[in-house]
Amino acid sequence: TQLLEQSPQFLSIQEGENLTVYCNSSSVFSSLQWYRQEPGEGPVLLVTVVTGGEVKKLKRLTFQFGDARKDSSLHITAAQPGDTGLYLCAGKRDYKLSFGAGTTVTVRA
Amino acid sequence: NAGVTQTPKFRVLKTGQSMTLLCAQDMNHEYMYWYRQDPGMGLRLIHYSVGEGTTAKGEVPDGYNVSRLKKQNFLLGLESAAPSQTSVYFCATRTFGDEQFFGPGTRLTVL
Numbered sequence: 001t002q003l004l005e006q007s008p009q010f011l012s013i014q015e016g017e018n019l020t021v022y023c024n025s026s027s028v029f030s031s032l033q034w035y036r037q038e039p040g041e042g043p044v045l046l047v048t049v050v051t052g053g054e055v056k057k058l059k060r061l062t063f064q065f066g067d068a069r070k071d072s073s074l075h076i077t078a079a080q081p082g083d084t085g086l087y088l089c090a091g092k093r094d095y096k097l098s099f100g101a102g103t104t105v106t107v108r109a
Numbered sequence: 110n111a112g113v114t115q116t117p118k119f120r121v122l123k124t125g126q127s128m129t130l131l132c133a134q135d136m137n138h139e140y141m142y143w144y145r146q147d148p149g150m151g152l153r154l155i156h157y158s159v160g161e162g163t164t165a166k167g168e169v170p171d172g173y174n175v176s177r178l179k180k181q182n183f184l185l186g187l188e189s190a191a192p193s194q195t196s197v198y199f200c201a202t203r204t205f206g207d208e209q210f211f212g213p214g215t216r217l218t219v220l
Contacts, residue, residue: 009149031207042113042199042211043152088151092207095140095159096167101151 003027004091006100014108016078021103023089024071030092032065032072037086037102046074079107111135113212115200121218122190130185130215132200138210140203141183142167143175145196146214152199158183190219 004025013019023032031050035043047056049065049072056063060083062075076083084107090097116131132141139160144152154167156175164175172194174186187194195218201209 004151006151033207040213042201042213043209044211045208048207090152096142096154096157097209098154098168099144099152101149 003098004089004100006087006089006103008103009101010104010106012106012108013079015080019076019079019105021074021087021089021105022071023073023100025091026070027091027093028069029098030069032069033090033092033097034063034072034074035088035090037088043086043088076105079105081107081109083107113200113202113210115198115212115215117215118213119216121220122187123220124191126190127186127188128190128217129187130198130200130217132183132185132212134181134183134202134210136202136204136210137180138202138204139180141177142201142203142209143173143183143185144199144201145169145194146199147196155185155198190217192219195219 007022033048034046037043047063052067052069054065060077064073086102086104088102089100113134142157143155146152153169155173158164158177161180176184198215200212203209
């Protein structure tokens with residue numbers, strides 16, 4: 001059983017559309033991270049959110065941490081083909097990260 | 110400055126064979142991790158180390174052993190490979206901040 005549940009599992013949209021990926025848990029984390037992974041490579045960190053209710057923006061990407069620090073969302077505005085990839089959320093407790101199963105995002109030109 | 114490197118990139122084993130995966134880092138990071146990634150299951154932690162000479166079990170440690178004799182290297186061993194260990198293996202490092210830096214992965218197939 002995954003500690004972190006991501007939804008949806010797959011998402012295919014047209015260039016220019018918006019999308020949201022969700023990451024939910026019944027556990028509290030000291031921080032939550034979002035990574036992006038491209039085929040044949042390791043994940044790369046996009047953002048870390050630490051405070052409940054925190055919102056961070058990275059160009060067209062907006063990340064939100066839930067008030068209770070149990071859930072998070074990633075919103076992409078006006079998606080581009082370069083946003084295609086596997087998006088992973090990860091919750092930190094002690095020295096370790098627990099990862100969600102990931103959301104595969106495909107943006108069609 | 111290579112960051113995190115993994116050797117080998119690909120390997121095919123027969124059931125019962127043994128092998129060692131090597132992770133090397135040149136970032137002087139204290140923490141190192143071994144994960145496996147399977148379709149639909151995300152990354153699962155196998156073992157980790159909080160410093161030279163230390164190791165600890167993660168979420169799925171059975172069938173694997175690790176050693177951290179030098180700070181820059183973290184070895185993952187499979188003593189008797191099983192088909193269930195077919196996976197992509199990632200090594201990662203972390204300093205005292207939150208970001209983990211991942212290697213490019215090792216794709217292992219056990220027949």
